[in-house]
Amino acid sequence: MTLALESVALDTRLQAILSRAGVGLKAEHYRTIVATRPDIGFFEVHAENYMGAGGPPHRYLTEIRNHYPLSLHGVGLSIGAARPLDRDHLRRLKQLIERYQPGLFSEHLAWSTHDTRFFDDLLPVPYTSETLALVTDHIDEVQDTLGRQMLLENPSTYLAFAESTYSEIDFIVETVRRTGCGLLLDVNNVYVSSTNQRWDPIRYLDEYPLAHVQEIHLAGYTREADEAGRPLLIDTHDRPVDEHVWSLFEHAIGRVGPKPTLIEWDTKVPTWPELKAEADRAEATMVAVGKRERHRAAIGY
Amino acid sequence: MQQLATDRQREFAAALLDATLATPPGLIGPDGELSSKRFSVYRNNVVLGLIEALRANFPATCRIVGDEFFRAMARAYAVSEPPTSPMLFDYGAGFADFVAVFDPAVSLSYLPDVIRIERAWVEAYHARDAVALEPVALAAIPNDRVAELRFSLHPSLRVVRSLFPAVTIWRMNITDGVPRSVDVDSDGEDAVVVRPGAEVEVRLIPPGGAEFITALASGQSLTEATRRAMTEFALFDLSTNLAMLVQAGAFIGYGFAQGESYGKTEAR
Numbered sequence: 001m002t003l004a005l006e007s008v009a010l011d012t013r014l015q016a017i018l019s020r021a022g023v024g025l026k027a028e029h030y031r032t033i034v035a036t037r038p039d040i041g042f043f044e045v046h047a048e049n050y051m052g053a054g055g056p057p058h059r060y061l062t063e064i065r066n067h068y069p070l071s072l073h074g075v076g077l078s079i080g081a082a083r084p085l086d087r088d089h090l091r092r093l094k095q096l097i098e099r100y101q102p103g104l105f106s107e108h109l110a111w112s113t114h115d116t117r118f119f120d121d122l123l124p125v126p127y128t129s130e131t132l133a134l135v136t137d138h139i140d141e142v143q144d145t146l147g148r149q150m151l152l153e154n155p156s157t158y159l160a161f162a163e164s165t166y167s168e169i170d171f172i173v174e175t176v177r178r179t180g181c182g183l184l185l186d187v188n189n190v191y192v193s194s195t196n197q198r199w200d201p202i203r204y205l206d207e208y209p210l211a212h213v214q215e216i217h218l219a220g221y222t223r224e225a226d227e228a229g230r231p232l233l234i235d236t237h238d239r240p241v242d243e244h245v246w247s248l249f250e251h252a253i254g255r256v257g258p259k260p261t262l263i264e265w266d267t268k269v270p271t272w273p274e275l276k277a278e279a280d281r282a283e284a285t286m287v288a289v290g291k292r293e294r295h296r297a298a299i300g301y
Numbered sequence: 302m303q304q305l306a307t308d309r310q311r312e313f314a315a316a317l318l319d320a321t322l323a324t325p326p327g328l329i330g331p332d333g334e335l336s337s338k339r340f341s342v343y344r345n346n347v348v349l350g351l352i353e354a355l356r357a358n359f360p361a362t363c364r365i366v367g368d369e370f371f372r373a374m375a376r377a378y379a380v381s382e383p384p385t386s387p388m389l390f391d392y393g394a395g396f397a398d399f400v401a402v403f404d405p406a407v408s409l410s411y412l413p414d415v416i417r418i419e420r421a422w423v424e425a426y427h428a429r430d431a432v433a434l435e436p437v438a439l440a441a442i443p444n445d446r447v448a449e450l451r452f453s454l455h456p457s458l459r460v461v462r463s464l465f466p467a468v469t470i471w472r473m474n475i476t477d478g479v480p481r482s483v484d485v486d487s488d489g490e491d492a493v494v495v496r497p498g499a500e501v502e503v504r505l506i507p508p509g510g511a512e513f514i515t516a517l518a519s520g521q522s523l524t525e526a527t528r529r530a531m532t533e534f535a536l537f538d539l540s541t542n543l544a545m546l547v548q549a550g551a552f553i554g555y556g557f558a559q560g561e562s563y564g565k566t567e568a569r
Contacts, residue, residue, distance in 0.1 A: 048387045048388050048389065048390075049390060051388045052388070052390060052391075052426075052427030052428075053427060053428055053429040053430075053456075054427065054428055054429045054430035054456075054457075055425075055426050055427045055428060055430065055457075055496065056426065056499055057427070058430075059430075059499060075387065076386075076387025076388075077387075078387075081310065082306035082307040082309070082310050083307070089387065111310060112387065113387070114310055114311065114313075114314035115314070116385045117314065117318075117383045117384070117385065118383065118384045118385060118386055118387050118389075119314065119317060119347045119383070120346075120347055120350030120351050120354065120384070120389060121343055121346040121347045121350060123310075123313065123317075123343060124343075125306075126306075126309065128305075128306075130305055130306050131306055134306060158339045158340075158342040158343065159328045159329060159330065159336055159339035159340060159342075160328075160329050160330070160331070161309075161327055161328065161329070162326075162327035162328075162329050162333070163305075163327055196331075196339075197331055198331040224342075226330055226336055226338045226339055227336065227337070227338040228330070228332070230330070230331070232338070232339065232342065234342060234346075267353070
């Protein structure tokens with residue numbers, strides 16, 4: 001009854017995440033993955049789910065990490081909060097990174113803590129100089145503490161702040177310029193926010209600082225309406241990726257080339273084959289776009 | 302510095318959990334007008350997220366009271382005691398005490414104890430890993446020293462005591478559990494919850510056993526712990542209790558003097 005914890009040296013060839021498709025690792029799929037070793041580019045985990053002292057989550061993640069590249073995605077650091085970062089949380093992140101050596105680490109342009117409370121959601125920030133200063137300070141602290149670059153994810157937003165003085169893209173461009181962080185482009189969030197804010201999603205992508213994008217997220221959303229009957233899309237991660245989002249993804253890949261691309265499906269978790277099929281589609285899209293772009297180049301299009 | 306952002310987040314945070322508060326000013330839709338409907342998306346996300354976290358941690362409780370009742374109860378708890386940490390697998394430490402005084406549930410007198418079993422299960426699941434003593438390890442102990450034995454308990458071990466048949470009720474309401482009628486006024490049940498390997502195990506403790514384990518956990522010797530168990534239950538059966546605990550993987554080491562520990566084989 002030996003728990004092979006922390007005893008196995010990680011295979012360093014599995015350090016870098018290639019430009020393939022991966023999926024969010026769910027406990028429902030642990031056994032299938034370990035037993036069948038499916039061909040998939042990488043797995044991503046929510047850091048907070050692996051901050052317990054021990055038990056099956058670590059046991060499975062250790063096993064899976066030994067065969068796949070890993071991306072670590074934080075949901076609770078609260079980078080946009082108007083208060084100091086939680087040092088204990090940052091320390092736990094550092095320990096996780098040392099233990100599992102993920103190829104990528106990302107967090108959100110959002111806040112989720114206030115006073116002693118943790119709100120289980122990614123709450124929006126106004127795009128002002130004041131917010132920019134605090135977000136910049138926090139990202140600097142994260143990167144200094146962890147000793148590595150982090151990726152910042154663009155949010156899904158449902159409302160705007162009257163006091164905002166930057167566009168979302170200008171805010172992100174300036175954050176990258178000041179901190180040297182990389183970007184996680186969530187294409188579903190682009191579609192959700194663009195619909196909710198009445199932006200043009202293609203224009204959003206074309207203006208986005210794509211050169212800094214190191215990972216892409218795809219997910220499903222839910223359609224609702226606001227009090228004026230305007231569409232209000234909610235980033236629910238509970239269904240397949242929408243066709244509009246697949247089109248935007250194709251557009252983005254045409255601009256930046258293939259990138260590590262993750263399917264996020266966190267509630268109403270599907271069977272493994274359903275989830276894997278979404279990742280296969282993302283990978284097929286990257287291959288097809290790659291061929292098309294090479295063909296264009298060859299004929300001087 | 303950052304005073305505006307602080308104030309803004311304070312009013313946003315307060316209105317998230319208190320639906321009687323108005324939507325904070327300046328939260329607008331694409332027409333520039335205040336939009337309560339849009340703000341309510343965040344309200345819903347936060348509360349529904351916490352209800353889901355509780356449902357994941359207390360599945361038997363949800364099955365006992367039904368989905369609708371559980372959601373209402375979980376919502377009341379989430380609003381009254383939101384989590385203080387982003388590690389949501391650890392959310393719900395105070396749920397049993399909350400439910401014990403939650404008016405609509407007071408008639409379900411056994412419910413808080415079922416919740417305590419589920420909470421102990423979650424704690425054991427995420428606890429530090431350690432290798433349990435094999436029964437054969439105890440065979441090496443010289444007979445004349447058994448009385449002075451002191452044990453190191455497995456870090457995942459929890460004891461839940463109930464005046465109700467809480468273990469039976471819990472067991473019937475987990476996956477694959479078979480519902481049958483239970484006399485809730487029948488004898489109380491105590492449980493030991495421990496995860497020696499990959500699986501969390503919940504076992505019934507024989508009479509006096511809970512007192513016995515608690516005494517061992519506080520560092521008392523086998524003799525002292527037995528004496529304490531017998532003050533609660535005169536017919537306390539030492540060998541049955543000890544065998545159950547060894548089989549459950551409750552011990553990770555033992556020693557003789559106070560604070561001493563031999564044969565400890567911890568994996569961390």
